[in-house]
Amino acid sequence: MNRPDSDQPDQGANQDDAVWLDLVARLESDTVAIRPDSPAPGEHVPTGPVAAAPEPPAQPTFRDFDPLGLAGTPPAEMSAAERQARPGNGADVPGEGPKDYDVDDDGEEFVPEEPPSLAGTDPLTMLAWLGAVGGPVALLLSAMFWRSAPLLAIVGIVAVFVLATVYLIMKLPQEKNGDDDGARV
Secondary structure (H helix, E strand, C coil): CCCCCCCCCCHHHHHHHHHHHHHHHHHHCCCCCCCCCCCCCCCCCCCCCCCCCCCCCCCCCCCCCCCCCCCCCCCCCCCHHHHHHCCCCCCCCCCCCCCCCCCCCCCCCCCCCCCCCHHHCCHHHHHHHHHHHHHHHHHHHHHHHCCCCCHHHHHHHHHHHHHHHHHHHHCCCCCCCCCCCCCCC
16 A cells, blocks of 8 residues: 655645745735735845835825725815805795705694593403403413413413404404595594
């Protein structure tokens, strides 16, 4: 069998280490390779008396990195005196903004109508609402405080909930009024 010699180091590992060290050195270097004034990777940089001393890179600002063009010149703002002297700033001219208008208010305050009394409600409907709302609440409370509740009690609570919900659904109106759009004035 061909087995690599345990005394010889793995050549692939040496290449991986060299690539890793090169990557770390490029990341830790002071020059940024993606700047237009820096040489591209692999490009020969002249050395010796012909080469000028490189200038230290300036600290990057937000304006240097602006892919969306947001750091353009800021809009010139008018001074307060210029805004006051601007033509059309009188009181008789309507405003410019969305909230610069007079509200047509007749001075009446909204008073909601009184809700109907529960005393005149159908007793069977009231019991159905108590079963539909009280059933899940009773199940939750029995699960929290009455862990040893008999199965018959749990089934009874579920049955009351189902019957009350079915009764309330059956009481819903069957036909829709075609003239009613649902808005109430």
